[in-house]
Amino acid sequence: TEEMDWVQSSLRVGRKKYSALLSWSYFRWTPLDPRNREDPEKVKVVPVMELIAVEEGKTQILPNRNKEDSVRDFTVFYVQRSSRSPRWSVGRTVFTAPSQDLRDQWVNGLRSRVQQHSDNRPRRLLVFINPFGGRRCGRKIYQSQIVPLFELAGISTHVVETERANQARDHILKKDLGGFDGLVCVGGDGMFSELMHGLIGRTQLEAGISEHDPTVTLQPCSLRIGIIPAGSTDCVCFATVGVNDPITSALHIIIGDDQPLDVCSVHHRNQLVRYSVSLVGYGFYGDVLEDSDRHRWMGPVRYDYSGLMMFLSNRSYRGTVEYLLADNQTSSPRDKTRCRSGCLVCSESTERLCSQTDSSLDTLSQDSFQSPASSSDGEGQWHTVEGRFRAINLTCMSSACPKSPDGLSPSAHLADGTADLILVRQCSRWSFLTHLSRHTNNKDQFDLPFVDVYRVKALRFSPPNEEEDDEDDEEQSPTADVCKYQPVAERDSGSAKKRLERRKKQVLCGVCGDVRSRSCWNCDGEVLPHTAILARVHCQLIRLFARGIEGPCKKNKDVRLLCR
Numbered sequence: 291t292e293e294m295d296w297v298q299s300s301l302r303v304g305r306k307k308y309s310a311l312l313s314w315s316y317f318r319w320t321p322l323d324p325r326n327r328e329d330p331e332k333v334k335v336v337p338v339m340e341l342i343a344v345e346e347g348k349t350q351i352l353p354n355r356n357k358e359d360s361v362r363d364f365t366v367f368y369v370q371r372s373s374r375s376p377r378w379s380v381g382r383t384v385f386t387a388p389s390q391d392l393r394d395q396w397v398n399g400l401r402s403r404v405q406q407h408s409d410n411r412p413r414r415l416l417v418f419i420n421p422f423g424g425r426r427c428g429r430k431i432y433q434s435q436i437v438p439l440f441e442l443a444g445i446s447t448h449v450v451e452t453e454r455a456n457q458a459r460d461h462i463l464k465k466d467l468g469g470f471d472g473l474v475c476v477g478g479d480g481m482f483s484e485l486m487h488g489l490i491g492r493t494q495l496e497a498g499i500s501e502h503d504p505t506v507t508l509q510p511c512s513l514r515i516g517i518i519p520a521g522s523t524d525c526v527c528f529a530t531v532g533v534n535d536p537i538t539s540a541l542h543i544i545i546g547d548d549q550p551l552d553v554c555s556v557h558h559r560n561q562l563v564r565y566s567v568s569l570v571g572y573g574f575y576g577d578v579l580e581d582s583d584r585h586r587w588m589g590p591v592r593y594d595y596s597g598l599m600m601f602l603s604n605r606s607y608r609g610t611v612e613y614l615l616a617d618n619q620t621s622s623p624r625d626k627t628r629c630r631s632g633c634l635v636c637s638e639s640t641e642r643l644c645s646q647t648d649s650s651l652d653t654l655s656q657d658s659f660q661s662p663a664s665s666s667d668g669e670g671q672w673h674t675v676e677g678r679f680r681a682i683n684l685t686c687m688s689s690a691c692p693k694s695p696d697g698l699s700p701s702a703h704l705a706d707g708t709a710d711l712i713l714v715r716q717c718s719r720w721s722f723l724t725h726l727s728r729h730t731n732n733k734d735q736f737d738l739p740f741v742d743v744y745r746v747k748a749l750r751f752s753p754p755n756e757e758e759d760d761e762d763d764e765e766q767s768p769t770a771d772v773c774k775y776q777p778v779a780e781r782d783s784g785s786a787k788k789r790l791e792r793r794k795k796q797v798l799c800g801v802c803g804d805v806r807s808r809s810c811w812n813c814d815g816e817v818l819p820h821t822a823i824l825a826r827v828h829c830q831l832i833r834l835f836a837r838g839i840e841g842p843c844k845k846n847k848d849v850r851l852l853c854r
């Protein structure tokens with residue numbers, strides 16, 4: 291029985307004596323005073339779920355280095371939290387048992403308990419490293435910080451260091467994935483996106499589902515993805531873990547955390563264009579991305595440079611935005627709550643997922659909805675806004691990143707099947723600066739007269755009518771129907787050039803007084819080749835080795851344990 295597996299004895303840590311206990315789900319050690327009385331204030335508790343490894347002797351993380359096998363010692367490695375941030379580190383404590391016999395009992399007891407709790411832990415991982423991501427440190431980070439941890443935890447790996455863009459995606463689409471319990475991405479958001487596209491594509495292929503149909507219920511992916519951050523923005527990692535730290539991410543992978551994540555599919559005329567988890571943005575963020583591509587040599591600073599340039603240019607763009615409001619109105623983008631580990635809004639969505647037949651999505655396949663704004667003000671209804679926008683942002687999650695620790699939409703949920711739509715209408719530079727700067731402090735960036743925010747399930751954008759012909763040209767070009775897995779540049783080279791030329795012609799447009807009449811869409815850091823798009827949220831389509839950001843219980847360990 292569970293009871294019989296308990297191990298209890300006194301143990302020493304250095305010179306100090308402790309009373310130690312291994313129960314079904316916790317390992318705890320409490321200091322004893324000279325009269326052998328426990329001091330409950332100073333108890334150390336580690337959930338078995340958070341034990342990483344147990345080694346005989348006095349060992350370091352790197353095996354065989356300084357290993358002193360005194361026969362009564364054993365070393366326990368576990369997850370250690372920081373009091374101030376979601377950053378995790380490896381805790382290491384060397385215990386000395388009263389006898390070798392008891393030492394062996396402890397080691398065996400702890401190891402078998404970890405084994406009993408390890409159903410969700412990965413044993414074999416497929417790792418992709420982008421050696422050119424961010425500051426080009428991916429390989430070094432993986433080799434020096436992550437390999438020793440995976441070895442310690444007994445995880446075996448197959449490592450692919452990429453030699454070209456889209457290699458990881460193609461590998462996942464085509465190669466045998468049997469025997470792997472998960473995928474790991476060492477890189478930034480672009481690299482994560484590659485893995486995600488490969489995995490979603492592969493899963494639909496095997497399930498016989500067409501990704502192009504925006505109304506279809508896609509097959510959720512069973513393999514989880516772990517992100518070892520080594521990129522420029524690391525938004526997906528930051529927003530799902532709370533920090534972009536390689537060690538923290540590795541620990542979430544090792545203990546087998548599981549965080550479902552909403553994914554947006556972006557379509558153009560019933561063709562899938564791309565998936566997004568973070569930002570689908572037109573106007574400001576589209577322009578920043580496009581401009582920053584011309585300054586790649588600057589490294590990660592190019593986003594700051596282009597951000598400043600695009601802020602100064604003060605461009606805004608006309609268009610029609612149609613959005614389908616989320617039907618679950620128990621949460622809102624302005625309710626000041628935060629999606630945290632064990633989030634109730636998200637777990638409620640998990641339950642609703644099973645009985646998913648959503649009639650409001652039927653209208654997705656129609657070319658236009660044209661519902662008069664006045665007649666549709668309920669949930670699950672399409673709404674239309676026409677105007678001039680400084681930015682149109684759709685985000686499935688908060689999109690928190692080091693630049694903006696609360697993100698584009700601080701109250702957005704990771705796995706509730708909705709995205710937040712932020713509409714920033716044409717405004718002065720000063721007004722836009724006020725909005726932007728509020729992403730970096732605690733002020734409400736939505737509490738401004740030119741900003742609106744909605745919780746939605748789908749979005750459609752159409753550029754102004756007179757330019758629609760351009761889009762038709764594109765459709766008729768022979769390259770338009772080429773497989774979506776071709777890189778954008780290859781796929782649309784003909785029409786992309788044409789588009790660029792058209793744009794250049796518009797640069798000096800004296801009629802509208804604008805620099806140009808069209809922006810482009812930024813989809814998780816990739817420029818999309820179309821302006822007219824339809825985006826739809828797929829609830830919990832993928833899963834990550836993460837648990838969301840841990841809540842405010844971390845100060846008091848016991849309370850924290852109750853919260854989990």
Ligand SMILES: Nc1ncnc2c1ncn2[C@@H]1O[C@H](COP(=O)(O)OP(=O)(O)OP(=O)(O)O)[C@@H](O)[C@H]1O
Nearest residue numbers: 420423424452453454455477478479480481521522
């Ligand atoms: N070996 C490679 N050579 C060139 N490009 C690659 C290679 N491997 C991956 N890529 C591409 O590099 C892009 C950027 O990589 P990644 O996301 O890791 O870094 P990043 O610094 O965060 O990106 P960005 O600077 O674009 O924000 C990805 O879109 C990926 O497809």
Ligand SMILES: CCCCCCCCCCCCC/C=C/[C@@H](O)[C@H](CO)NC(=O)CCCCC
Nearest residue numbers: 479523525568569593689694726727729814815
């Ligand atoms: C006065 C100071 C003003 C400072 C304003 C900072 C506002 C930051 C808001 C946070 C935006 C996060 C958007 C996330 C986008 C990512 O999916 C994408 C892929 O990595 N990155 C970019 O497109 C790169 C382009 C985005 C750069 C932030």
Ligand SMILES: [Ca+2]
Nearest residue numbers: 552686703708
């Ligand atoms: Ca969401």
